[in-house]
Amino acid sequence: MCIAEVSVPCNFGVKNLHDEFHGNITAEFKDSSTMRASSLILSWNSEVFTYLFSELRQGTVELKDFSKEVAVMFLESLYSGNVAVEQSHFKELFKISLAFKVKWMSDKCIAAFTQFCESNSHDSKNMAFLFNEALHCETILKCGELMKIVVTKFSNIKNVSELFVEQYLRDNFEDIKPVSLNHLFKICRGKFVPVIQTMKDHLQIEGGITATVRSILSNSEVVQCIAVETEIFAELYELLLQNFDNKDHEDLKLVMNLFNTARKQGVPPPGYTTISNIFNSSDLIKDRLAEWSPGISTEIPGTNVFMLLEFAYWFCGEDVARRDMIIKNLQSISASMFLSKVPKVFTERFRSPEKFESLCTMYINDI
Numbered sequence: 001m002c003i004a005e006v007s008v009p010c011n012f013g014v015k016n017l018h019d020e021f022h023g024n025i026t027a028e029f030k031d032s033s034t035m036r037a038s039s040l041i042l043s044w045n046s047e048v049f050t051y052l053f054s055e056l057r058q059g060t061v062e063l064k065d066f067s068k069e070v071a072v073m074f075l076e077s078l079y080s081g082n083v084a085v086e087q088s089h090f091k092e093l094f095k096i097s098l099a100f101k102v103k104w105m106s107d108k109c110i111a112a113f114t115q116f117c118e119s120n121s122h123d124s125k126n127m128a129f130l131f132n133e134a135l136h137c138e139t140i141l142k143c144g145e146l147m148k149i150v151v152t153k154f155s156n157i158k159n160v161s162e163l164f165v166e167q168y169l170r171d172n173f174e175d176i177k178p179v180s181l182n183h184l185f186k187i188c189r190g191k192f193v194p195v196i197q198t199m200k201d202h203l204q205i206e207g208g209i210t211a212t213v214r215s216i217l218s219n220s221e222v223v224q225c226i227a228v229e230t231e232i233f234a235e236l237y238e239l240l241l242q243n244f245d246n247k248d249h250e251d252l253k254l255v256m257n258l259f260n261t262a263r264k265q266g267v268p269p270p271g272y273t274t275i276s277n278i279f280n281s282s283d284l285i286k287d288r289l290a291e292w293s294p295g296i297s298t299e300i301p302g303t304n305v306f307m308l309l310e311f312a313y314w315f316c317g318e319d320v321a322r323r324d325m326i327i328k329n330l331q332s333i334s335a336s337m338f339l340s341k342v343p344k345v346f347t348e349r350f351r352s353p354e355k356f357e358s359l360c361t362m363y364i365n366d367i
Contacts, residue, residue: 006044008044009082009104010044010081011080012038012041012078012081016038017035017036017037017079018037019038020036023037024039025039025053025059025060027060028060028063029064029072030064030065030067030068035075039053041078041079042061042078045104045105046102048099048100048101063096065099067089070089070092070093073089073093074093074100074105077105078105083105085108085109085112090113090133091137093109094106094110095141098141110145110146110149113134114149116130117130117149122164124164124167127154128164128167131154131168131183133146134149135179135183138179150183151186154187155187160187161187161195166197168184169184173198173202176215178215182219185219192222192226195216196222196225196229196236199212200232200236203240203243204239207242209240209251214254217257217258224261227258227262236258237255237262240254240255240258
């Protein structure tokens with residue numbers, strides 16, 4: 001008769017845990033207490049234990065990185081072949097199962113987490129808890145499986161942007177990392193208006209373009225959404241102009257990128273421009289550029305000179321000679337005249353003609 005090989009999970013009997021006869025190794029807990037366990041039973045559950053006992057010849061296992069409650073639960077589960085996963089201890093239990101590579105237990109944790117997501121009441125606090133647990137597992141434990149579950153489940157919830165994303169951003173705006181934003185964008189599934197509104201509110205209250213604002217404006221899908229929402233675009237663009245750091249070239253690029261995206265969508269700019277119908281078509285813009293080149297009048301308002309710089313790049317990209325001629329003429333304009341034509345919203349952020357000219361040159365060189 002062939003006897004089947006032991007496979008886990010398996011019920012070895014919890015009564016055999018902390019038994020002096022079977023326990024040949026010592027588990028040490030955070031509070032310095034100890035428990036005896038069998039190296040054979042632990043090794044059947046994990047190759048990590050096999051390595052510790054067979055290769056390194058260790059007689060102790062340190063579980064001091066975990067609460068004693070979870071550490072004891074972990075050992076009992078290895079003996080019983082069963083584990084009850086609750087939200088209250090999920091993070092630690094999943095962490096210890098990954099640390100010791102107990103696959104059947106980590107699989108149970110993932111199954112339980114999936115159930116947490118499916119049975120959640122669409123309450124923003126509970127959704128934030130699940131999102132943060134998944135984020136912790138991805139960034140700290142290097143396991144992205146839970147975040148895949150969260151994104152899949154949350155993105156199928158109607159009005160998830162209003163139910164969860166908007167509130168989560170409000171509560172965490174200053175500290176949110178790009179990796180979190182990318183997952184929130186996936187959950188939104190293209191419905192970014194609540195995200196944009198939250199960013200706008202933040203700019204109005206706090207002022208200054210923060211790292212989170214930069215991360216949001218670096219996402220092409222969000223910028224595309226802003227560009228086609230005419231009213232939001234006008235309000236947000238004005239706020240960005242008022243708040244960007246005049247020493248930060250990257251801030252200027254973000255603002256101008258938003259402007260360019262909106263222009264390509266045919267969205268009219270905020271009211272300070274004086275070039276009428278300039279957004280109607282690329283052909284019209286090329287005609288205007290031809291008219292303005294080679295002698296660009298210094299009577300053109302400064303903001304429009306900025307626009308010309310953009311147009312020179314975007315619409316004369318293949319016509320290098322024309323583009324270079326326009327840029328050369330822009331560079332030749334007196335910095336003081338340039339500055340005198342720029343509206344107050346710009347002059348407050350450039351302390352000298354030299355700074356303005358330097359920034360403009362940096363931007364041209366970037367092209």
